[in-house]
Amino acid sequence: MNVWGVHNDSLTTELVDEGFISVGWDGLPRLDSIPNGRDGLKRALDALYPDAKPRSIAGQAGILARFRDEIAVGDVIVAPYKPDSTINIGIVSGAYYFEASAETHRHRRPVEWKKVGLPRTIFTQSALYEIGSVLTVFRIRNHDEEFLTALGSAASSPEEVSEQVSHAVESQEEEDSDNTPRASRIARHTRDFVLEALHRNITHREFEEFTAALLRALGYQARVTQYSQDGGVDVIAHRDPLGVEPPQIKVQCKHRTGTTSAPEVQQLVGTQGPGELSLFVTLGTYSRDALAIERQRPGLRLLTGEDLVTLVLENYAALPEEWRNVIPLTKVLVVADSVGS
Template identity: 70%
Template sequence: MTAIWGVHNDTLTTELVEGGFISIGWDSVRDLREIPGGRDGLKDELSRVSPDAKPRAIAGWAGVLSRLRDEMQPGDVVVAPYKPDSTINIGVITGAYQYAADAPTHRHRRPVQWRKVGLSRTVFTQPALYELGAFLTIFRIRKHADEFFAALNTTEESVDVVTKVVEAVAQTEPDEDSIDEPRASRIERHTRDFVLETLHKALTHGEFEEFTADLLRALGYQARVTQYSQDGGVDVIAHRDPLGVEPPQIKVQCKHLTTTVGAPEVQQLIGTQGQGEYLLFVTLGSYSREAISIERQRPGLRLVSGEDVVSLVLENYTKLAERWRSRIPLTPVLVVADAADA
């Protein structure tokens, strides 16, 4: 039976997709193919290179290395959260364990053919995302594997269509046997997913424009939604002074989508820019490499991704209008830090 694995990588980013592989750290450990004795042999090697590590940590690390070297098989599926824009990549393992001796870091690898890249987290249910957020580097996905298989196997590209395909196989009954790990990073990720999903699924396109204007007000700007249709992509006008007659004026385009925004859409907004005006592109998705390149080369242009929007919501939550706080109900709490088990 094909296994499906979750893989977390906080070190490498674009290299994984461009190079077609997954990887883990432990660079002080030599080529795993040279270490005999199964998992016990890995424990011995880890104890040798990390003599101050606790036995519990050694056992956990050996489990990760064993899963990469021994348990994963060609044809298995990997689901990898992509940290830079908080999307999800899904691929298929195509070969055995490899040791990239010349690589500067993350030398322990498996070749992967990436089939789905940049999937919005809103495609999947909250329980599936929570399982994917396990506090492990490599782990089996069991309870919600059907959702990730469905996303992998669909030929559709539309986020809305892929979401419906996933919803059709999603587990609807609560899982009473699941073991929660209420660590800070998992709770934060769960909260961010909730905010993003609410903004995407609970708001209309028009409401998202109004929300963006209110978010800018929470940041200290005056803002208004444009009321005309022939606006060249400008949905919100923002400014610092109360009347909006003093420069600079900020033109904002809002995309109520979780897909990737490309260079053409950004160029359309640039076409509306007048002298002394700034531009802001706001989306719930991410941006292509070409779009990001335009931002870097053009002063006065800022691209705000879905993760940026969520961060602004969390940082300015108490300043948001009540209409949005009631739609996105949150409360501050103290949680167990990730370092508690270190």
């Protein structure tokens, strides 16, 4: 059993809904109609991209050969899901096929998804760095045990899965097969670091304080309400200094990396009075039913962990020093992804 990483930035929910992984190169015919292995793929790519460099053609042929020939039924797929930066894990259930009716990404392999929406905080930074490969299809060699442990876990919460993964890698040597510090990998590493720091290094009450501080950095007046466990409003924000002019924003904070359900979102909506707005902030994601409420409810905004990280990075300089110490960052120049491709 091999463990493969597959990146897909073109398709989203259909990957899980219809159960497959895919690659682009839509100008090519069915890959199983191209003879002579990798050399045949190179010739087909040469014809499709006559101006491409030989090294680029060889790299593309290698990706397509892995996808068509090397991935086997029963192999494990680790697929980072870009829209909410979670991770899906599944098992390859069939051979390559060509979906002629699809608008894009017609080259596909069927997958039975076993774990969907896993928070990135479950895995070690070095494992996340490995699946940040610039390749579309790649073998996961150094940290495969982490993903296999998550795949086999019967735990119901991300925290329990994370603990099991931590135990599995305690004795495993951590190394990365590709340590090239390219821009996209460093950017992803930074985002993972911010999310990890907010998850591991502060309490729920401090997360409420942090959310208020971030809202102030965005130009709002914000105050934390009296702490309670009743699931009520955690932060109140407004634009005017006194808080007497509408709209008033009621904020609920969930200091966790799991999935927030529709009833939890509906609870916040129930506190929203006339002329008021609602904001839900979490380090994780939301269920489809919860997102449906956001689409149907004016004045409601659901912030995921990835949304929160983006706001932190865009407004980092305006955050108070106490929070910048929790998330220590600095600006650097890095190697562009295009170099050497």
